[in-house]
Amino acid sequence: MKGIQFIRNSSEEGSATDIELPRxxxxxxxILVQIEAIAMNxxxxxxxxxxxxxxxxxxxxxAGAVVETGEDVTLFQKGDLVYYAGDVTRSGTNAExxxxxxxxxxxxPTSLDAASSASLPLTSLTAWEALxxxxxxxxxxxxxNKNKRILIIGGAGGVGSIAIQLxxxxxxIVVATASRKxxxxxxxxxxxxxxxxxxxxxxxxxxxxxFETVDYIANFNEIDGVWEAMAEMIAPQGGIVLxxxxxxxxxxxxxxxxxxxxxxxxxxxxRSMFQTDDMIAQHHILETVAQLVDRGKLIATANSxxxxxxxxxxxxxxxxxxxxxxxxKLVLSGWE
Amino acid sequence: MKGIQFIRNSSEEGSATDIELPRxxxxxxxILVQIEAIAMNxxxxxxxxxxxxxxxxxxxxxAGAVVETGEDVTLFQKGDLVYYAGDVTRSGTNAExxxxxxxxxxxxPTSLDAASSASLPLTSLTAWEALxxxxxxxxxxxxxNKNKRILIIGGAGGVGSIAIQLxxxxxxIVVATASRKxxxxxxxxxxxxxxxxxxxxxxxxxxxxxFETVDYIANFNEIDGVWEAMAEMIAPQGGIVLxxxxxxxxxxxxxxxxxxxxxxxxxxxxRSMFQTDDMIAQHHILETVAQLVDRGKLIATANSxxxxxxxxxxxxxxxxxxxxxxxxKLVLSGWE
Numbered sequence: 001m002k003g004i005q006f007i008r009n010s011s012e013e014g015s016a017t018d019i020e021l022p023r024x025x026x027x028x029x030x031i032l033v034q035i036e037a038i039a040m041n042x043x044x045x046x047x048x049x050x051x052x053x054x055x056x057x058x059x060x061x062x063a064g065a066v067v068e069t070g071e072d073v074t075l076f077q078k079g080d081l082v083y084y085a086g087d088v089t090r091s092g093t094n095a096e097x098x099x100x101x102x103x104x105x106x107x108x109p110t111s112l113d114a115a116s117s118a119s120l121p122l123t124s125l126t127a128w129e130a131l132x133x134x135x136x137x138x139x140x141x142x143x144x145n146k147n148k149r150i151l152i153i154g155g156a157g158g159v160g161s162i163a164i165q166l167x168x169x170x171x172x173i174v175v176a177t178a179s180r181k182x183x184x185x186x187x188x189x190x191x192x193x194x195x196x197x198x199x200x201x202x203x204x205x206x207x208x209x210x211f212e213t214v215d216y217i218a219n220f221n222e223i224d225g226v227w228e229a230m231a232e233m234i235a236p237q238g239g240i241v242l243x244x245x246x247x248x249x250x251x252x253x254x255x256x257x258x259x260x261x262x263x264x265x266x267x268x269x270x271r272s273m274f275q276t277d278d279m280i281a282q283h284h285i286l287e288t289v290a291q292l293v294d295r296g297k298l299i300a301t302a303n304s305x306x307x308x309x310x311x312x313x314x315x316x317x318x319x320x321x322x323x324x325x326x327x328x329k330l331v332l333s334g335w336e
Numbered sequence: 337m338k339g340i341q342f343i344r345n346s347s348e349e350g351s352a353t354d355i356e357l358p359r360x361x362x363x364x365x366x367i368l369v370q371i372e373a374i375a376m377n378x379x380x381x382x383x384x385x386x387x388x389x390x391x392x393x394x395x396x397x398x399a400g401a402v403v404e405t406g407e408d409v410t411l412f413q414k415g416d417l418v419y420y421a422g423d424v425t426r427s428g429t430n431a432e433x434x435x436x437x438x439x440x441x442x443x444x445p446t447s448l449d450a451a452s453s454a455s456l457p458l459t460s461l462t463a464w465e466a467l468x469x470x471x472x473x474x475x476x477x478x479x480x481n482k483n484k485r486i487l488i489i490g491g492a493g494g495v496g497s498i499a500i501q502l503x504x505x506x507x508x509i510v511v512a513t514a515s516r517k518x519x520x521x522x523x524x525x526x527x528x529x530x531x532x533x534x535x536x537x538x539x540x541x542x543x544x545x546x547f548e549t550v551d552y553i554a555n556f557n558e559i560d561g562v563w564e565a566m567a568e569m570i571a572p573q574g575g576i577v578l579x580x581x582x583x584x585x586x587x588x589x590x591x592x593x594x595x596x597x598x599x600x601x602x603x604x605x606x607r608s609m610f611q612t613d614d615m616i617a618q619h620h621i622l623e624t625v626a627q628l629v630d631r632g633k634l635i636a637t638a639n640s641x642x643x644x645x646x647x648x649x650x651x652x653x654x655x656x657x658x659x660x661x662x663x664x665k666l667v668l669s670g671w672e
Contacts, residue, residue, distance in 0.1 A: 134596065236610040245593060252586075257581060257603055258606065265595070265597055270595055274572040274595070
């Protein structure tokens with residue numbers, strides 16, 4: 001089968017190559033998926049191997065068809081059209097076939113093609129887990145949530161684009177950050193009630209909207225530069241969810257302590273990495289996301305596409321993601 | 337009225353003095369309480385004034401009788417026997433009369449005397465908010481919680497003593513830490529299922545109990561020395577609640593991030609300090625605690641007592657608390 005292997009931690013020409021790999025075999029709860037489309041995420045370039053490490057197939061978003069099922073598989077059969085983000089500890093989606101535990105997979109939206117479906121899993125799982133598992137917002141009670149405010153830092157990114165929509169479905173007042181005209185328009189189109197600029201004074205902009213504080217902050221961008229601002233903006237007893245590590249020493253006490261705030265980490269791969277008892281929750285989340293998409297409640301956020309899936313395009317995708325300015329999701333589809 | 341005023345941040349003889357203070361007047365939602373008994377907490381010595389600051393009446397646990405009500409008071413009337421922890425931003429309980437917002441107060445248990453009642457509010461509110469508000473444990477579903485494990489670091493202290501009991505009422509498996517024979521027995525008597533020693537290797541002791549991880553950690557002791565151990569012991573998607581600030585730079589990322597853990601602060605005075613909309617929650621918590629006590633479900637943890645309430649005994653109490661080895665609560669009652 002075809003696969004794209006990174007041989008060093010770089011997005012320069014030659015860092016990834018098209019190669020022929022052995023097609024794996026499904027056992028246990030694994031299914032083998034023939035991949036039609038993939039989407040790219042910042043984690044892709046964060047887990048490229050060092051030159052001293054073995055070459056690696058990365059990529060963590062795919063849509064495809066089930067072609068083989070392990071002996072313990074109960075959720076799928078051959079021919080099912082599925083989508084998933086998978087498991088960061090295993091070989092990735094940048095290959096023609098991939099093994100994935102069925103508990104991390106769901107049938108993809110019937111209203112979308114493979115490429116648009118592939119744009120959804122990693123960001124939807126991250127946004128869902130961040131808002132509903134980590135921050136503890138109840139998605140079933142939009143009426144109780146309607147006076148609650150959430151600040152979504154990095155609204156136009158992959159995770160932010162889904163989080164804006166999920167937060168609106170949950171009934172919250174959504175303030176999203178964006179720093180350019182096009183990203184700001186994007187957030188507004190996804191339903192954000194207010195847009196503020198994360199390159200300017202966030203607490204001041206929030207006050208100008210009439211909000212002293214927000215009940216929740218979901219920060220899908222870097223955290224160092226806005227740490228003090230978050231301490232100022234978070235409401236007493238508020239919750240903050242983070243997905244990106246910090247680069248400098250940050251004090252999690254101080255105002256956060258006085259306010260009895262919660263600081264929550266969301267790492268989408270925790271369930272699969274630690275094989276938690278509730279790993280199947282990701283199957284259920286992806287099922288719900290597919291239903292929301294098919295009912296027109298959630299918009300897939302694929303915003304640019306390339307084909308075919310090959311080393312040249314994957315490297316180009318890594319370079320775009322590294323720039324930190326992509327809006328929505330970048331998808332790749334087809335094999336040459 | 338009589339009052340005890342600290343004039344400097346010390347527990348040495350002469351740092352607090354018995355003085356005569358003007359009796360305050362209740363307005364708004366304040367009630368005026370004639371104090372019969374008080375209890376001591378570590379916060380008492382943490383908020384003593386510096387010599388450059390004005391003298392201060394500290395103390396944040398009391399039981400007494402309502403003697404006056406402000407014009408907006410609806411929850412109480414003259415003669416009600418009440419208990420409360422109060423508000424750290426206002427004058428404290430080490431005085432014959434004190435003003436307190438009615439939303440922070442409840443009628444005290446009918447089965448206890450004033451001294452035992454006074455031992456309850458601050459620790460019960462802290463333990464309740466830590467487990468049920470911050471960690472999000474549902475106290476109503478003990479059956480769903482019965483496979484969940486909580487590690488309570490500092491089980492024999494004031495807050496730990498209540499937290500052990502509340503965690504057992506909520507159905508959890510409770511591992512408490514204690515470092516001496518008497519404190520270990522104390523935790524066991526309060527219902528802890530297992531005791532381990534926080535001066536020895538915590539993760540190893542946990543493993544010897546057959547537990548790789550715990551779903552929750554409630555740390556009511558210092559946090560610096562056990563930070564790495566907490567990162568190791570917390571389960572994926574687990575929650576940690578802290579009440580004491582850190583002395584060194586601690587990294588809240590690393591394993592906590594990989595595990596999608598939550599780090600929650602519990603500061604019992606947040607609601608009153610920020611006058612949150614749900615400030616009245618403390619009234620309701622104290623009502624529930626009184627019911628649990630009167631129904632024999634919760635044991636008040638007063639463990640030593642002194643009388644009368646005067647500067648000499650208050651200073652002695654501060655010295656005992658500063659030693660960090662007190663078990664349960666120290667209460668003072670009566671005026672000479």
